[in-house]
Amino acid sequence: MISMNMVTCVSLILRWVQYRRARMTWDFYATGVCWHRNLILAFTIFSAAYSAFMDFVLAALPWPITVKLQIRISKKVGVSTAMSIGLWQVGCIW
Structure with a gap:
């Protein structure tokens, strides 16, 4: 999350400082x-590609954690699906 915010902030700052005179912006x-x-x-x-990659990584993060839990498989799948619902939302945008 920190690296994604840093890359996004650098992209934003580059947009602001790309002109030597601020008046050129408008x-x-x-x-x-x-x-x-x-x-x-x-x-x-x-920056956009890195953000999309990190969205997939963070959405897939619950799966390896829940595999190690000692609960029924149906509950593992349900918990992992509920925690990685962001992956489904990214797929709907495309």
Whole structure:
């Protein structure tokens, strides 16, 4: 979670500081120097991909933990499914 928040914050900060003059953010006619757009876009895409990967990792985390529990298999499947419902929500978005 910490690493995902750090990557997202860096992506956000890059968006804010990409222009040498803050006015260039909203004024198309302002002059100044800005960073290369592909650099910002590449890091933003990396940030989104990393966030999606971490969503899958965190949704799958309950499964290895519940396998070791000494309860019936039906309860293991029910608990694991309930705890990793975020994986189902990610699949619905796609």
